[in-house]
Amino acid sequence: MVFPGHQRPGFFNYDMPSLPKRNKRKQDNDRPRVPSGDRSMYDSTWANVSKLYRKENPLCEACLLRGVIKDASPGGYKGVTDHIVSVSNGGARMDERNFATLCKQCHDRKSWHEGKGWKPESYGNFGAILPIDRKKALQDGTK
Secondary structure, three states, X not given: OOOOOEXXXXXXXXXXXXXXXXXXXOOOOOOOOOOOOOHHHOOHHHHHHHXXXXXXXXXXXXXXXXXXXOEOOOOOOOEEEEEOOOHHHOEOOOOHHHEEEEEHHHHHHHHHHHHOOOOOOEEOOOOXXXXXXXXHHHHHHOO
16 A cells, blocks of 8 residues: 555655765875974873973973963973974974974974974084074974
8 A cells, every 4th residue: 555655665755855965075085294303203202391390391482481470380281391492403302402392383383393394593413403492492483
C-alpha cells in the first residue's frame, strides 16, 4: 500500500531543506608553516634552561625598556625565553648573554621583524654569536 507522500511503506520522501553548509576556514595547504628556528633544539634541556632563566628574570625585558612592567614568568603562555640573535643565524644557543625574557606580544613582534630580515648587530663566530648591545637589539626588534 502506498501512502500519499511515500514511495513505499517505511520510506519517507519529504522535501526537507538541507542544513546550511559549514563555512570552512580557508586554509593554504600548499604552504606548510615554516618555523622561525630549528625545532630540534627545543628539547627538555632547553625547556629547563628557559624556565630557570624566566624564574630569575620574570619581567618582559623589552617592555621594561619602554617603562612598562609586564609579567613573563613561567606558567601559562605569558612569555618566552628568546634568543636575541637567533640560533638559525648563528646565535649562541646556551649562553645567557643571548637570552631575553619576552612577553608574547614582544616575542611575536620580534619574530615578525626577523621574518622580514631584521638581525641585531652582533659579534662572535657562527654558533657563538652574541648581540653587541642587548638594549638596542631589544628596542629595535620589538618596536
